[in-house]
Amino acid sequence: MTNILSPIEGVSYPPPERATASIANGSWIASTVGNALRATAKRCADRPAFISDERTLSFRELDETTERFAAAMLNLGLVTGDRAIFQLGTNIETAIVLLACFKAGIVPVCSLPQHREVEIGQLARQSGARGYFVQADFNSFDLIGFAAGMVEKHATLKHLVVVRGAPAGAPSMEALIEGMPLAAARERLSHLPLGSEDVLSFQLSGGTTGVPKIIPRFHAEYLGHSAGWMRRYRITAESRVIWSLPLLHNAGQLYALIPTATFGVTTVLMPKVDIRRMLELIEQHRVTHALSIGPIAPQLLAYTEIARHDLSSLQLFATMSRSDNLEQHLGLPCSNLYGITEGLLLGSPADAPAFARHHTQGASGCPQDEIRLLVAESEAPSAPGEMGEMCFRGPSSLTGFFDNPEANAKAFTSDGFYRTGDMMTAHVVDGLTCYTFEGRLRDNINRGGEKIGCEEVEGFISQHPAVADAKLIAMPDPFFGEKACAYVVPRPGMVVPDVKALGAFLTGLGLAKYKCPERVEVVDSYPLTRVGKVDKPALKKLIADQLAAEAAGSTS
Incomplete structure (x- = not known):
């Protein structure tokens, strides 16, 4: 019943x-x-x-x-x-x-x-x-x-x-x-x-x-999902958590809202990311656990006055990546994490082996979660040690998108495992299987935790009268992890708008500002794969190499 x-x-x-x-x-x-x-x-x-x-x-x-x-x-x-x-x-x-x-x-x-x-x-x-x-x-x-x-x-x-x-x-x-x-x-x-x-x-x-x-x-599954995360990170009713990212996000509710309401955890809320103020609040309120889903960790790494703050209460800082660098910088245990709104959380506690904390995204806090790595676009398991698409099924996994049978038909394997589109490798660490994030199979950009669907933005850019075609790709960024770069083919005889003008055009169409490209590159054509499709990995390498060259030039 x-x-x-x-x-x-x-x-x-x-x-x-x-x-x-x-x-x-x-x-x-x-x-x-x-x-x-x-x-x-x-x-x-x-x-x-x-x-x-x-x-x-x-x-x-x-x-x-x-x-x-x-x-x-x-x-x-x-x-x-x-x-x-x-x-x-x-x-x-x-x-x-x-x-x-x-x-x-x-x-x-x-x-x-x-x-x-x-x-x-x-x-x-x-x-x-x-x-x-x-x-x-x-x-x-x-x-x-x-x-x-x-x-x-x-x-x-x-x-x-x-x-x-x-x-x-x-x-x-x-x-x-x-x-x-x-x-x-x-x-x-x-x-x-x-x-x-x-x-x-x-x-x-x-x-x-x-x-x-x-x-x-x-209700019941979200409560259990949050409890599993708390067990994984050794969170108790005596813990104190700090949160400065959107509370509406799945991460904000599972990490900051539900533990407070359900288990008595005290949460310190900040309206925006402010590294100096965050460290002051950790010190003032004796915060025990901090999390970075987005730009917090890179900004912490750039902050040079760590020594002036008393962080002795902090038992763990969890971040999406670069936890080894962060641990060295802060002088306290740090670990990588992974989370997806469709229902899987991975992480490692402070006492986990260094390899698990620093070189994987950890393991699930729910023993009933089933995880498979599959060869991309198939249901064949990837070979041991090889990268595969992370697919999972468990107590909190998505049963189906709301009122969207078309998406549901594509989202699952034939036996009900959700396809994340994220590529991982598996590592057994002290008998526990942990997973390392290697990249995404699907075409989106993760700008500081906010996902940008490339296909959507490309459609809006292509409405500009000077644009014949547009491709949006992720370019590396030291603070946000990724930002959006638009490669644009202009219409003959027309001038492609710059970043500011294109942003004004897109927001004028009703697009959220954070989805607008933060760099525009004009090209005559796109590199193609052997089967004639646009080679987005080649575009990503092109902009990454270009940014690296610009950075080297500015320091020489």
Whole structure:
């Protein structure tokens, strides 16, 4: 018997036998996130839940505030099972809105404040979202006005709520909370049809086409997934984590939000990456664990004043790569990690062998995860020691993209292993199989943790009147890991726009700014493979060699 009380059409739910087995073996936790937070608040009411430079929120305050806001949203007209677009930064208010939605059974569509007409329009249409949360003070861009315009364009969007300040007449989170008594809120929420196997959130896949694919995550499996990560990194209720990247990301919720709500971990939140301030906060709040999904580690390596900070509380710093260099720089244990929103996390604890920590992305924290390396574009296993496509199946693995049978038909092997498109090699370290990331099979760019689908951006660039054809490729960058470089074939007699002009053109079409190319190279034609396809690896080597030559020239 399943515990799905508010089913959503278009969601591929894990089969009942998988749910039953996952609960029995402990890889899922038979609760909702809301009930888990209520239990945590009873255990450690006065302990800090979230800390920021603006304020500290105890578990009692977190529980009570989210109760009131959850009930207020239901009174506003949202109902359990509704979806809501999110354009919020990393702050305590975002944590409140997310956890209140989890309590009410309102499903966050985990978009970003940097998204614009293209992305938000696609997500509104695909998800059928009725709610919309925006942050008034995220940056100088008028998110409130933008959101109001999107509400006018998309008939499903009915309820716009402004967070962290709102103009007169606009519904605000603060006003909704203020108008909802706690006792009335608890009574309102006590009757909700919400089960442990209901949908928790709609996360987004970093695909290659730019059309966002929606990944449903579920209460019980997300709780278990986060618990597995905590076990892998030796996180306990006494630990303290620091987080400065988007809280809406899968990583932000699994690493920073759910451990706090469910297990009593204290999380220090930063609205943006600021290395000096991060180190000061680690020292001030005795942070035990820090993570870098994106540009943090390279900026740390460039920071020359490490010695002035007391990092003695820090037990582990986990990063996507270069952990050996980071460990030498910081003078404390560091390890590489890997995570994919479709449901696999790899990592190594501080006491793992140096080879596992520094030369692999580690192993899964869930014993029930099954991992295979397959020859690309096949179902044949790669030879021992050879690189293969990482494919996995387990308690938290994707069951199916939301309402997308075409994508689902291509995403899995015939026996249900999800194809990541990431190439790995396997290494047995002290009897444990760990995996080393070698590159991507699919055509996308990872700019500091934000995925850019090359095919999508190429289509937009090609709309420029001076462009005959465009190819987008990843170029190496010391801080972001990768940035986008556009190789453009011009139309005869026309001048290709520079980076600034092309960026203005693309954002004018509604594309998010972070997806715009940060270098433009004009060519007459592209290198081709033996079968006549554009040779993108050759373009990547070309720009990497060019950047290296430019760097050498600037230092000579």
